[in-house]
Amino acid sequence: MTWAWRVLLWAGGAAGLWWLKGTLGLFVVNLLLVYVVVAVGLNVLMGFTGQISAGHAGFLAVGAYVAALVGQHAPGLGVGWALLAAGTVSAVLGVVIGLPALRLAGFYIAMATLAFGVVVSEAILQLDAWTGGADGMYVLAPTWFGVSLETDEQKFWLVLAVAVLTVVTASNLARSKVGRALTALRESGVAAECVGISTPFYRTLAFVVSAFYTGMAGALFAYVVSYISPDAFSIELSIDFVAMVILGGMGSIGGSILGAALLTVLDQYLAAFQDFRALIFGLAVVVCMIALPNGLQGLFRAAGARLRG
Amino acid sequence: MGARDTDRTILSVDNVSVDFGGLRALNRCSFEVSKGEIYSIIGPNGAGKSTLFNVVSGIHRPAEGRVLFRGRRVDGLRPSRISRMGMARSFQNLELFSGMTALENVLAGGHRHLGYGFFRGLVFDPGVRREERRAREEARGLLAFLGVEGYANSPVDDLPYGVQKKVEIARALATGPGVLLLDEPAAGLNDRETGELMDTIHRIRDERGVTLLLVEHNMRFVMGLSDRVCVLSFGRILAEGGPERVRADPAVVEAYLGETAC
Ligand SMILES: Nc1ncnc2c1ncn2[C@@H]1O[C@H](COP(=O)(O)OP(=O)(O)OP(=O)(O)O)[C@@H](O)[C@H]1O
Ligand SMILES: [Mg+2]
Numbered sequence: 001m002t003w004a005w006r007v008l009l010w011a012g013g014a015a016g017l018w019w020l021k022g023t024l025g026l027f028v029v030n031l032l033l034v035y036v037v038v039a040v041g042l043n044v045l046m047g048f049t050g051q052i053s054a055g056h057a058g059f060l061a062v063g064a065y066v067a068a069l070v071g072q073h074a075p076g077l078g079v080g081w082a083l084l085a086a087g088t089v090s091a092v093l094g095v096v097i098g099l100p101a102l103r104l105a106g107f108y109i110a111m112a113t114l115a116f117g118v119v120v121s122e123a124i125l126q127l128d129a130w131t132g133g134a135d136g137m138y139v140l141a142p143t144w145f146g147v148s149l150e151t152d153e154q155k156f157w158l159v160l161a162v163a164v165l166t167v168v169t170a171s172n173l174a175r176s177k178v179g180r181a182l183t184a185l186r187e188s189g190v191a192a193e194c195v196g197i198s199t200p201f202y203r204t205l206a207f208v209v210s211a212f213y214t215g216m217a218g219a220l221f222a223y224v225v226s227y228i229s230p231d232a233f234s235i236e237l238s239i240d241f242v243a244m245v246i247l248g249g250m251g252s253i254g255g256s257i258l259g260a261a262l263l264t265v266l267d268q269y270l271a272a273f274q275d276f277r278a279l280i281f282g283l284a285v286v287v288c289m290i291a292l293p294n295g296l297q298g299l300f301r302a303a304g305a306r307l308r309g
Numbered sequence: 310m311g312a313r314d315t316d317r318t319i320l321s322v323d324n325v326s327v328d329f330g331g332l333r334a335l336n337r338c339s340f341e342v343s344k345g346e347i348y349s350i351i352g353p354n355g356a357g358k359s360t361l362f363n364v365v366s367g368i369h370r371p372a373e374g375r376v377l378f379r380g381r382r383v384d385g386l387r388p389s390r391i392s393r394m395g396m397a398r399s400f401q402n403l404e405l406f407s408g409m410t411a412l413e414n415v416l417a418g419g420h421r422h423l424g425y426g427f428f429r430g431l432v433f434d435p436g437v438r439r440e441e442r443r444a445r446e447e448a449r450g451l452l453a454f455l456g457v458e459g460y461a462n463s464p465v466d467d468l469p470y471g472v473q474k475k476v477e478i479a480r481a482l483a484t485g486p487g488v489l490l491l492d493e494p495a496a497g498l499n500d501r502e503t504g505e506l507m508d509t510i511h512r513i514r515d516e517r518g519v520t521l522l523l524v525e526h527n528m529r530f531v532m533g534l535s536d537r538v539c540v541l542s543f544g545r546i547l548a549e550g551g552p553e554r555v556r557a558d559p560a561v562v563e564a565y566l567g568e569t570a571c
Pocket of ligand 2: 358401
């Protein structure tokens with residue numbers, strides 16, 4: 001990609017956010033950016049390695065509760081440390097899930113991660129001494145060098161910074177030897193092993209990286225909504241995340257951004273039709289998988305190719 | 310086995326057997342390959358040749374016996390460990406990374422030669438950039454070595470079969486191997502391509518000092534290229550030696566060459 005294109009894309013993104021702020025409000029924009037982080041993180045797992053996770057709401061919950069607990073017990077701690085803590089705890093759980101997943105084939109990984117999501121919700125309910133159980137907990141605003149980030153606008157800059165950092169680092173990862181190793185493993189496990197790429201190491205790494213991003217997103221989510229409870233992290237949310245990645249285009253970071261944006265906005269307009277929401281999302285994913293095998297990203301790319309002749 | 314022998318031996322397969330359920334695919338096979346040699350394994354379909362490659366490269370674990378590579382035991386190690394010790398291979402039914410370009414396939418082969426770690430990959434600092442650029446040049450050089458640099462940026466899936474085979478060899482060479490295993494490299498190639506491949510294999514040995522293990526059905530290819538030939542039939546080694554000696558061996562003629570010669 002040339003520099004001009006890159007500048008154009010970033011500018012387009014900024015304009016899009018500006019427009020959304022005007023129509024749906026900053027709160028939705030913040031949520032959208034949080035989901036961008038999740039979708040990009042999930043894509044590292046799904047797109048690069050081809051392993052599906054149906055439990056990423058679990059990692060989001062872990063990050064959210066870590067941030068809430070940090071806010072409660074160490075209120076002076078800077079937001080950078082809180083995000084790092086949320087990501088790290090989530091990443092450790094990523095190892096715990098990733099290691100057994102090594103022994104499983106695709107469908108069973110989906111089941112195992114689904115179970116993980118359920119276990120996390122259950123654990124939050126059981127650990128009510130810390131988490132408040134079903135009553136949920138309020139999340140203190142994060143602090144940045146002593147300044148408390150209270151308003152939606154302050155939170156916007158925080159979430160935007162993390163989202164940009166996520167997109168940049170994940171893109172770098174994709175073009176580094178790690179991204180190549182993950183793609184190689186997806187395409188041929190034996191051949192990858194025979195060029196010195198260790199399957200257990202890289203498949204676990206993918207889980208860890210994905211869990212780290214999602215845990216960080218969980219902390220941001222907690223700050224944005226400022227009140228969390230276990231039912232905010234349902235299986236449906238996990239499935240929405242999968243839909244974002246598939247709609248956007250597996251393995252494409254730009255696609256994940258589009259997927260997250262589209263589903264977040266769609267969700268706002270469908271709020272009035274709660275009963276049909278799952279139906280419409282489900283249909284959108286099925287239609288997308290049939291009509292756009294490379295997701296929105298593929299559509300844009302094809303359109304771009306046609307424009308250039 | 311004398312001390313001088315072990316010095317020259319780079320790979321030794323010692324009394325190796327492999328079972329698939331009730332089927333004994335390899336039965337107490339032993340042989341040694343010397344540094345710089347071109348060593349071929351021939352035998353009828355289903356003889357166990359690919360299985361032998363799979364044991365040596367770590368994909369299968371032998372039921373008994375040992376595999377020594379550079380004097381160290383490698384049976385039971387992961388293929389990635391063995392690869393990092395300097396063993397590379399191609400596959401009978403190509404195992405390219407589809408969805409990647411030819412160049413990216415070769416870059417993936419050079420994985421272990423990129424020194425930067427995970428975190429520097431995230432940052433992609435100028436040092437990483439430099440390393441990546443150098444790796445790209447080397448990968449391009451390897452494609453040129455095999456005469457397919459013109460296809461560097463094409464998706465591998467779109468390439469003709471003969472070119473795909475060369476990309477796979479380039480990818481294997483990118484690991485920087487001491488031993489290279491090629492499973493039926495001439496299968497599906499026409500006479501001209503086969504001739505070029507023989508030349509390439511000589512250059513791999515002579516210019517890069519790589520020891521070669523070949524599995525091949527094409528007799529002209531095997532006899533013209535090999536320092537020594539090993540004949541496998543029903544999982545057993547029937548004969549081993551120079552091409553002429555093996556060709557003349559009555560047991561071999563009966564089991565294998567006899568049927569294909571006519
Ligand atoms: N993974 C496996 N599981 C079960 N049986 C196998 C497996 N791999 C090979 N075999 C069997 O082991 C025997 C040896 O197979 P192998 O592929 O090593 O033969 P080959 O000498 O390479 O033959 P060809 O010339 O056809 O490639 C065959 O009978 C084959 O069916
Ligand atoms: Mg074979």
